[in-house]
Amino acid sequence: MAGYLIRRLIQAALILLGVSLVTFFLLYLLPADPVRQIAGRSATAQTVQNIREQLGLDQPFVVQYWRYLSGLVQGDLGRSYLQKSEVAVLIWARLPATLLLMAGAISCELLLGLTMGIVAALRRGSMTDQTLMIASFVGVSAPQFVVGLLLLYVFAVKLGWFPIGGYGTFRHLVLPSLTLGILGSGWYSRMMRSSMIDVLRQDYIRTARAKGLARRRVIFRHALPNAILPIIAMIGIDIGIFMGGIVVVESVFGWPGIGQLAWQAIQRVDIPIIMGVTLVSACAIVLGNLLADLVTPFIDPRIRLR
Amino acid sequence: MRHWLTSTALVMALALPAYAQDYVPDPNARQGGDIVITYKDDVATLDPAIGYDWQNWSMIKSLFDGLMDYVPGTTTLRPGLASSYEIAGDGTVFTFHLRPGVKFHNGREMTADDVKYSLDRVTNPATQSPGAGFFGSIMGYDVMADGSAAALAGVEVVDPLTVRITLSRPDATFLHVMALNFASVVPKEAVEAAGADFGKVPVGTGAFKLAEWTIGQKLVFARNTDYWRAGEPYLDQITFEVGQEPIVALLRLQNGEIDVPGDGIPPAKFTEVMADPAQAERVVEGGQLHTGYITLNVKMAPFDNVAVRQAVNMAINKDRIVQIINGRAVPATQPLPPSMPGYTQNYTGYAFDPTAAKKALADAGFPNGFETELFVMNTDPNPRIAQAIQQDLSNVGIKASIKSLAQANVIAAGGEPDQAPMIWSGGMAWIADFPDPSNFYGPILGCAGAVQGGWNWSWYCNPALDEEAAKADSINDPAKVDERMAMWSDIYMKVMADAPWVPVFNEQRFTMKSARMGGADALYVDPVSIPVNYDYVYVTDVQ
Numbered sequence: 001m002a003g004y005l006i007r008r009l010i011q012a013a014l015i016l017l018g019v020s021l022v023t024f025f026l027l028y029l030l031p032a033d034p035v036r037q038i039a040g041r042s043a044t045a046q047t048v049q050n051i052r053e054q055l056g057l058d059q060p061f062v063v064q065y066w067r068y069l070s071g072l073v074q075g076d077l078g079r080s081y082l083q084k085s086e087v088a089v090l091i092w093a094r095l096p097a098t099l100l101l102m103a104g105a106i107s108c109e110l111l112l113g114l115t116m117g118i119v120a121a122l123r124r125g126s127m128t129d130q131t132l133m134i135a136s137f138v139g140v141s142a143p144q145f146v147v148g149l150l151l152l153y154v155f156a157v158k159l160g161w162f163p164i165g166g167y168g169t170f171r172h173l174v175l176p177s178l179t180l181g182i183l184g185s186g187w188y189s190r191m192m193r194s195s196m197i198d199v200l201r202q203d204y205i206r207t208a209r210a211k212g213l214a215r216r217r218v219i220f221r222h223a224l225p226n227a228i229l230p231i232i233a234m235i236g237i238d239i240g241i242f243m244g245g246i247v248v249v250e251s252v253f254g255w256p257g258i259g260q261l262a263w264q265a266i267q268r269v270d271i272p273i274i275m276g277v278t279l280v281s282a283c284a285i286v287l288g289n290l291l292a293d294l295v296t297p298f299i300d301p302r303i304r305l306r
Numbered sequence: 307m308r309h310w311l312t313s314t315a316l317v318m319a320l321a322l323p324a325y326a327q328d329y330v331p332d333p334n335a336r337q338g339g340d341i342v343i344t345y346k347d348d349v350a351t352l353d354p355a356i357g358y359d360w361q362n363w364s365m366i367k368s369l370f371d372g373l374m375d376y377v378p379g380t381t382t383l384r385p386g387l388a389s390s391y392e393i394a395g396d397g398t399v400f401t402f403h404l405r406p407g408v409k410f411h412n413g414r415e416m417t418a419d420d421v422k423y424s425l426d427r428v429t430n431p432a433t434q435s436p437g438a439g440f441f442g443s444i445m446g447y448d449v450m451a452d453g454s455a456a457a458l459a460g461v462e463v464v465d466p467l468t469v470r471i472t473l474s475r476p477d478a479t480f481l482h483v484m485a486l487n488f489a490s491v492v493p494k495e496a497v498e499a500a501g502a503d504f505g506k507v508p509v510g511t512g513a514f515k516l517a518e519w520t521i522g523q524k525l526v527f528a529r530n531t532d533y534w535r536a537g538e539p540y541l542d543q544i545t546f547e548v549g550q551e552p553i554v555a556l557l558r559l560q561n562g563e564i565d566v567p568g569d570g571i572p573p574a575k576f577t578e579v580m581a582d583p584a585q586a587e588r589v590v591e592g593g594q595l596h597t598g599y600i601t602l603n604v605k606m607a608p609f610d611n612v613a614v615r616q617a618v619n620m621a622i623n624k625d626r627i628v629q630i631i632n633g634r635a636v637p638a639t640q641p642l643p644p645s646m647p648g649y650t651q652n653y654t655g656y657a658f659d660p661t662a663a664k665k666a667l668a669d670a671g672f673p674n675g676f677e678t679e680l681f682v683m684n685t686d687p688n689p690r691i692a693q694a695i696q697q698d699l700s701n702v703g704i705k706a707s708i709k710s711l712a713q714a715n716v717i718a719a720g721g722e723p724d725q726a727p728m729i730w731s732g733g734m735a736w737i738a739d740f741p742d743p744s745n746f747y748g749p750i751l752g753c754a755g756a757v758q759g760g761w762n763w764s765w766y767c768n769p770a771l772d773e774e775a776a777k778a779d780s781i782n783d784p785a786k787v788d789e790r791m792a793m794w795s796d797i798y799m800k801v802m803a804d805a806p807w808v809p810v811f812n813e814q815r816f817t818m819k820s821a822r823m824g825g826a827d828a829l830y831v832d833p834v835s836i837p838v839n840y841d842y843v844y845v846t847d848v849q
Contacts (some may be wrong), residue, residue, distance in 0.1 A: 030714075030715075031715055031719070032712070032714030032718045033714075033717075033718050033721070033759060034714075034783055035717070035759075036714075036717060036721065036759055037717075038434055038436065039434075039436055040358055040435075040436025040437065040439070041436075041749050041750075041761045042436070042437060042438075042439035042440055042739070043436065043438065043439050044439050044442070044451060044754075046451045046452055046760070047431065047438055047439060047451055047758055049450070050431035050453060051431070052436050052451075054431070054432065054434065057359070079502060081348075082350050082351070082352070082356075083351050083505065084351060084356060084502045084503070084505055085349040085351075085502070085505070085506060086501060090521060091520075093520075093521035093522060094521065094522045098521070148552065149554075152554065152557065153557070156557075157557050157560075157561060164557050164558045164561060164563060165550060165551075165554045165558070166547070166552060167523060182514050226460045240438060250549070251346075251549070251551055252548040252550070252551055252554065253548070254344075254547065254548075254549040254554060254556070254800065256520075256521075256522030256523045256548075256549055257522070260522060260549050261348070261522065264347055264348060267712070267714070268711075268712060268714065269714045277568055
């Protein structure tokens with residue numbers, strides 16, 4: 001187990017190194033000049049050149065990347081070009097909000113997705129099954145911006161059940177989590193349905209039924225733990241999808257997470273922030289996958305980590 | 307002797323306006339209360355040397371002061387931290403007398419040393435100020451800009467309450483420059499204590515002080531009870547909530563949760579808001595010093611041909627484009643917006659006439675038109691406007707393909723001589739930094755901006771006009787202001803004859819306020835304290 005963990009952590013470090021290299025290179029190739037954004041429209045050529053030299057942006061790619069990497073291994077993500085603040089401070093201030101939203105969204109999508117998938121599998125071919133699968137299709141297809149605004153309008157403006165955007169209490173968390181969760185629940189319900197149908201066909205389920213076990217016990221004790229295995233692996237991958245979704249959802253709900261920070265940095269070519277957010281997101285994805293792999297043996301004893 | 311008399315006369319003439327104009331306090335205003343304002347984008351910094359965004363511009367104005375200021379809701383200059391000033395030496399020596407007893411938020415009294423420190427700081431390349439270039443006329447700026455000097459030679463402390471600024475050339479816009487946020491006075495000890503983080507812990511002399519900043523969520527400004535303008539500001543507290551989509555901000559306003567949506571009315575909801583009398587009565591409309599335009603790159607064929615550029619000017623249906631943005635603008639005839647001094651009143655511009663445009667193209671050797679590219683920023687409504695332009699051009703035989711890109715990419719393409727034949731300026735269009743016609747020329751139509759990475763995206767460079775512009779800006783005798791404006795009007799008419807731009811529209815600002823907000827409408831669409839002048843608005847529900 002320890003050997004496996006060390007190996008995976010080394011792999012994670014290599015992945016992060018690769019992500020940093022590719023992102024830095026893509027930003028280097030970007031046909032936009034961050035120095036012009038900093039210098040403003042009244043700047044002379046001399047001012048622009050001064051800023052370029054101060055930031056080291058006049059150096060070749062290898063030198064720029066090496067400098068960044070040297071700072072990175074010491075935990076220094078650099079300073080924002082435009083805000084002048086330390087990127088680590090900016091990200092750290094916003095990370096709890098994003099993690100909270102992610103936790104809320106995962107809870108929503110699991111609750112909705114698994115319930116819908118199980119019900120659909122148990123009533124396979126029925127009107128309920130078809131309705132749930134159409135609903136999941138709509139959930140997957142609907143743009144999050146539209147879903148978010150729709151939920152805000154109905155549940156916050158018209159019904160007044162939740163606040164109109166913002167951050168701070170559990171009530172603030174519900175609608176953004178639901179917006180993100182609806183998309184994920186669409187995927188999970190379809191996956192859960194097919195996985196459950198597959199499991200319900202197995203001999204051990206037939207045996208359990210033949211023994212006269214209660215229907216609830218057959219489903220929750222024997223079928224569900226086996227059907228849920230692919231879902232757990234999916235959660236790890238899902239974190240990557242979340243990172244894309246939070247940019248939109250945080251914007252709609254005024255949720256102060258790193259998605260908003262990334263969006264504004266991209267608009268203004270604030271490279272240190274873009275790099276910082278990308279690396280933090282990559283860390284979340286890598287760790288999420290690692291956690292999913294570590295949890296799996298506890299649910300399915302047949303699986304051993306080597 | 308003659309020189310002395312002339313200088314003295316100039317000193318007196320120019321010193322007078324310092325006492326002539328000021329604000330008449332609103333008799334209905336009461337001190338107290340707090341308001342909530344929202345913005346979509348986070349506040350990057352509150353450092354006056356750095357901040358240059360929509361949302362932080364008027365916040366900085368409320369936290370800091372400069373030597374000069376504007377009468378609220380207008381473009382009329384008035385003294386700020388300077389109680390008076392004198393101009394001598396044929397308009398190149400400005401002596402500012404500071405108000406005594408003005409205190410920074412940290413309690414220390416502001417002196418002339420702080421003024422010098424602040425001007426040295428903003429022009430120091432290490433500060434990386436986007437406003438450094440505005441101070442180019444101060445003697446010693448060039449050696450500051452290239453990093454070979456540590457202080458501006460032209461800024462001298464005469465005594466603790468007097469500072470003398472010597473220019474290397476006469477500059478009629480200098481008092482406006484001293485009213486810019488970039489010229490705000492900051493305390494050295496607070497800047498040095500905070501280092502690069504001064505923008506997060508600002509200390510100024512302004513009407514408000516920063517009480518709380520939760521990154522990514524909100525900023526709270528509290529009234530500066532020691533403010534040097536007695537009785538101001540009116541509000542006890544302002545909370546700025548950031549990260550709020552304009553459409554959500556509007557819903558919150560309708561729900562009574564906020565007082566002003568800082569980003570205004572979202573375009574998609576404009577018609578709906580205006581159609582509802584209850585909401586429409588809370589809408590505030592105002593002009594702004596803005597022009598939206600299409601640049602025609604004179605270095606790229608066929609726009610190197612003036613007849614082609616004139617034909618394009620005739621091909622664009624500006625009224626239809628104004629309709630596309632729900633009438634939130636007026637068609638433009640020239641680079642200057644109508645409320646800018648120097649605007650040529652009786653000039654009607656190139657009339658929309660596709661037949662004449664086709665004929666002009668045929669005469670220029672393009673009877674079948676040509677193919678070109680139109681660069682545009684990819685946020686609404688700009689791609690829709692680009693489509694309208696594309697259709698207008700198609701009607702005269704010009705096939706323009708639209709390149710819809712992120713703002714930074716369009717700016718980068720415009721800064722290269724051979725990348726962007728045409729650019730629709732929407733989303734990046736020029737809003738004047740200060741109300742003077744020169745501000746619309748140098749960086750965007752003058753030779754200085756027609757360089758790699760510059761903002762003159764038409765690459766138009768007319769050295770004769772540059773000379774005329776320099777001559778106009780050297781006239782800083784108030785008695786000759788009409789002569790100066792006539793010169794600027796003439797310059798822009800010559801620009802129009804050369805047609806490097808198609809001026810399309812001058813945008814109007816539309817914003818809303820809650821029912822409890824008081825103060826003149828002009829304060830909510832202030833042309834200088836953009837977007838809202840926080841120091842003078844008030845709430846009506848305080849006793």
